[in-house]
Amino acid sequence: MSTSPTRHSNRGNKPKLLVVDDEPDNLDLLYRTFYRQFQVLRAERGRHALEILAQQPDIAIIISDQRMPEMAGTEFLGQAAQQYPDVMRIILTGYTDSEDLVEAINQGQVFKYVTKPWDEDDLRETVQQALDAHNLIKTRTADLNRVLRQETLLNTITHRIRSAQTPQDMLQTIVDVVGRSLEVSYCSIRPYCAQPSEESCFTYRADAVQALATENSSIIAQTLWPTDRVLVLESVLEASGNQIPDAQERLSAFAALGIQSSVLVPLISRKDLVAVMALHRCQLERPWAADDLQLLITLADQAALALAQAYTYEQVQALARREALINTITSAIRSSLNPRKTFAAITGQLGQALQVDGCALSLWTEQDDYVCCVGLYDAQVQVENLAETSEEQEVTQLPKSQVPIAENPVLQKLIATREPVVLNSLDDRTLSTQSDLSLQNPARALLVAPLMADGKIIGSISLRQVHQARIWQPEEIELVKVVASQAAIAVQQARLFQATKANEQRIAELNQYLTESVLKRFLPESLVTKAAQGDLRLDLQPEPR
Structure with missing residues (x-):
């Protein structure tokens, strides 16, 4: 041979x-x-x-x-x-x-x-x-293999998307399947249909890619940006500033991850940008094939539709939960004249619905020195239902304000804006983390909404996370605002009830005083006592002439 x-x-x-x-x-x-x-x-x-x-x-x-x-x-x-x-x-x-x-x-x-x-x-x-x-x-x-490959990948994605429980599971499934099938170093998706954040970037990383010490969600998020067309970067280092917005910062992220070549694919549903998917290679071994790009476009269309439907379903579910929560709080306000029971119901229902570590309802005005906590839900301490305790126990269980309102930057911003103060991460804070209440653990994330009555602040509802930062979603902020408006009604109702009760007490005391002072002039003391106690009926009608 x-x-x-x-x-x-x-x-x-x-x-x-x-x-x-x-x-x-x-x-x-x-x-x-x-x-x-x-x-x-x-x-x-x-x-x-x-x-x-x-x-x-x-x-x-x-x-x-x-x-x-x-x-x-x-x-x-x-x-x-x-x-x-x-x-x-x-x-x-x-x-x-x-x-x-x-x-x-x-x-x-x-x-x-x-x-x-x-x-x-x-x-x-x-x-x-x-x-x-x-x-x-x-x-x-080759054409047949390409079609079979596309069909297999699309069928796999479709099957796994349908079995995903949440949009977050769906996004992670997409990057895992696409990343493995196209043999890329990184595959990431960042949603843009809601409030975008670094934490909402979902990433697949190939086993062959060494995990860098500097690799984190914020760096990976820098390799994606909103786009309405497929963007192919055969060489990231040679890309122009027109192709990469904020080029200096993003090129640093590409360099930190060792990325040499990238493709960005928008996921668009009904002309709205749902998310952006990026595929990255750490070697320049071959250009991006036209077949792979077409496959990504087809996949992006299906994924965008599925994601849009999933987000719509989540929004409907959130709206249903919101209406149920508002109805529960409204029922609690209408069914009880006990202010503390009402305030306990508001904080407990809201805290459990949003799965926060703590929820507090405080009463205060701009003229006050300190806030007064009237309702508290603490998931960690597991405070019992305050409505079932005595009034003396309720007062001792509620934390006391430690910081004057004038020195509390969160409340000062609330006074200035009359809008909720949202702090997603107090590690990157611009406001002081000093709490207005004496609680066991400091907050890592904070959401404070004002209680408004006649254009003035009469109190606030604050929600906190103590174990980790939290991205407060727009629907959550809107829900807290609605609950705050209901809580303001409850506060006014409680004050009206207390004022009415105080007036009744004063009238009863006045009646007793008048009865005793008049009868003492005409009757013996024993009869006056019986009359005051209601044991003696007197006919004070004048006799006819």
């Missing part, structure tokens, strides 16, 4: 032709005929030719003699057809009436046969036809 030497620098770009004949003169003739067009490999036996095929399975055409020792040409081509069906097979024979040859042709093991001695032009034309057929089969096979 032997192979032809390399005579051209572009040999690797030539299709491969394997010639098999037990006569060296025929091998040399076939080599001289085709070496300019093909990379010609030679074998003198069928067994040797099978070894070459095993080493170089990308051979395009085989030309084999029929009469060879140990293994006939039809037998060799039959085995080659089973193991390498895409290779085009031509047989040389001087025996056109051979039964084996006819059977091989009928079974499709041979593309064409050429009789000996052959005409060089006819043989060239036959080989060219075989090469055209091989290229066509190769192209159609």
Whole structure:
């Protein structure tokens, strides 16, 4: 067995032709005929030719003699057809009436046969036809594999999307499946249909990519930005400032992650940007294939639709929970004249609904020195329902204000804006973290909404997270504002109830005083006492004249 030497620098770009004949003169003739067009490999036996095929399975055409020792040409081509069906097979024979040859042709093991001695032009034309057929089969096979790959990936994504419990699970599923299927270093998705944040960036990282000490969600989030078209960056370092907004900061993020090449694909539903997906490679081994880009566009369309539906469902569910919570709080306000029971219900229901670590309802005005906590829900301490305790116990359980209102920057901002103060992370705070209440643990995230009555602040509702930062979502802020308005009604109702109760007490005391002072002038003391206690009925109607 032997192979032809390399005579051209572009040999690797030539299709491969394997010639098999037990006569060296025929091998040399076939080599001289085709070496300019093909990379010609030679074998003198069928067994040797099978070894070459095993080493170089990308051979395009085989030309084999029929009469060879140990293994006939039809037998060799039959085995080659089973193991390498895409290779085009031509047989040389001087025996056109051979039964084996006819059977091989009928079974499709041979593309064409050429009789000996052959005409060089006819043989060239036959080989060219075989090469055209091989290229066509190769192209159609690649198309079929691409379609199957797309269908498999789309079916996998669709199945997993349907089984995802939340949009967050759906996003993580998408990056995991796409990242593995397209063999990229990083695959990330950042949603933009709600309030975007660093924490909402979902990322897949290939096992081959070494985790960097500087890698975190904020750095990865810098590699994505809003776009309404597919953006291909074959070389990140050569990208222009028009392609990358805030280029200096983002290029630093690319460099920190070792990213060399990227693709950004928008997920758009009904002309609204739902999210952006980015695929990153840490090597420049190949450009982004058009087939992969088209697959990403198709996948993005389906993912955008599924995500939009999932977010819509979540919004409907959140709206239903919000209405149920408001109805519960409204019922608590209407069903009880006990202010503390009402305030306990408001903080408890709101704290549990938003799954916060603490929720406090405080009464204060701009003229007060300190706030007065009248309702508290603390998930960590698990304060019992204050409505079931005595009034003295309620007062001792509620924390006392430690910071004057004038020195509390959160309340001062509340006074200035009359809008909720939202602090997602007190590690990156611009306001002081000093709490207005004496609580066991400091807050890591804070949301404070004012209670308004007649355009003035009469108190506030504060929600806090103590274990980790939290991104307060717009729907959560809106819910707290609605509950704050209901709480303001409850406060006014409680004050009206207390004022009415105080008036009744004063009227009763006045009646008692008047009764005792008048009767003492006309009746003995024993009768006056009975009259005051209600044990004596007096007819004070004047007698008719």
